[in-house]
Amino acid sequence: MSDDAQQGWFQRLRSGLSRSSSNLQSNIASVFTGKKPVDSATLEELEEALISADMGVETAMALAEGLKKERFGKEASEDEVRHALAGQIATLLEPVAKPLVIDLTRKPEVILVCGVNGTGKTTTIGKLSQQFINDGKKVMLAAGDTFRAAAIEQLEVWGRRTDCPVISKTPGADAAGLAFEALERAKADGADVLLIDTAGRLHNKSALMDELAKIVRVLKKQDPAAPHQTLLVLDATTGQNAKAQVETFRSMVPLTGLIVTKLDGTARGGVVVGLARQFELPVHAIGVGEGVYDLRAFEAEAFAAALLGLEKSVN
Ligand SMILES: Nc1nc2c(ncn2[C@@H]2O[C@H](COP(=O)(O)OP(=O)(O)OP(=O)(O)O)[C@@H](O)[C@H]2O)c(=O)[nH]1
Ligand SMILES: [Mg+2]
Structure with missing residues (x-):
């Protein structure tokens, strides 16, 4: 830049x-x-x-x-x-503060996106796919939230907007099966990145949490290293509850990184500092608005300066 x-x-x-x-x-x-x-x-x-x-x-x-x-x-x-x-x-x-790095030799790098209801998973996938496409990568999306017709439609809208294929099934289909097929397609098409959306799940709903673990198991049948990244999307407005979400998801699937959204609408941005210190999981990106360019790499100095209301970034 x-x-x-x-x-x-x-x-x-x-x-x-x-x-x-x-x-x-x-x-x-x-x-x-x-x-x-x-x-x-x-x-x-x-x-x-x-x-x-x-x-x-x-x-x-x-x-x-x-x-x-x-x-x-x-x-x-x-x-x-x-x-x-x-x-x-x-x-x-x-x-x-580590950017999301895509290994272009994997074809595809499989990124599984999870989180509780409404944290911004689908929107974040849309924003990420736009960024990857702008970088010249070939992207495919998988509508792994098979519960709601509206969820599939929402991802398809992002697919049209960012001009990348969306693998979906009819509502009620098995999410793990869909993820498996999407990986087959992404390999066949030579995609660089496969972003898999999942249903929002409350961390106390064990059937849904089991389903997430099943998605991971099924992907591994095809590629033992997949998913290469499992991202947990957290809504900053939930404040301290975000920590409980990390704990629960981490006990079900091996998380590789966090994305914290909705930092624009909240006074609770300090939660990112607590999360960083407590879990030592990479924070790849933050969401500061609903627009496609409102997802940015998480930069330590800039974030700290902005959080304290300093006039400019320290670096
Ligand atoms: N202000 C703001 N709104 C956001 C941000 N990220 C997502 N949203 C909004 O949050 C709402 C929920 O986003 P979704 O992407 O549908 O969330 P989700 O996690 O996929 O939701 P479910 O699939 O229902 O679990 C939408 O209205 C988004 O536009 C952000 O960084 N800032
Ligand atoms: Mg969604």
């Missing part, structure tokens, strides 16, 4: 995260009004502020501890605290 494009994207990220950052900013401002000493009282209040920004208790404690190490006993302004936190958060996010 050119510097201008990079800056344009940062401004969009910043406005996408504005609800989260203004929440966090006003909380920090209320603790460090003007200049305040960094002492046990202000650190405790800061911890509360970070918890209420959905970072989770342990992450909030670790961040407050970091500030304590840097500045205990010294005075700090609201601005200095924001910069210090942005730096710490960037460091914390750096190891998990």
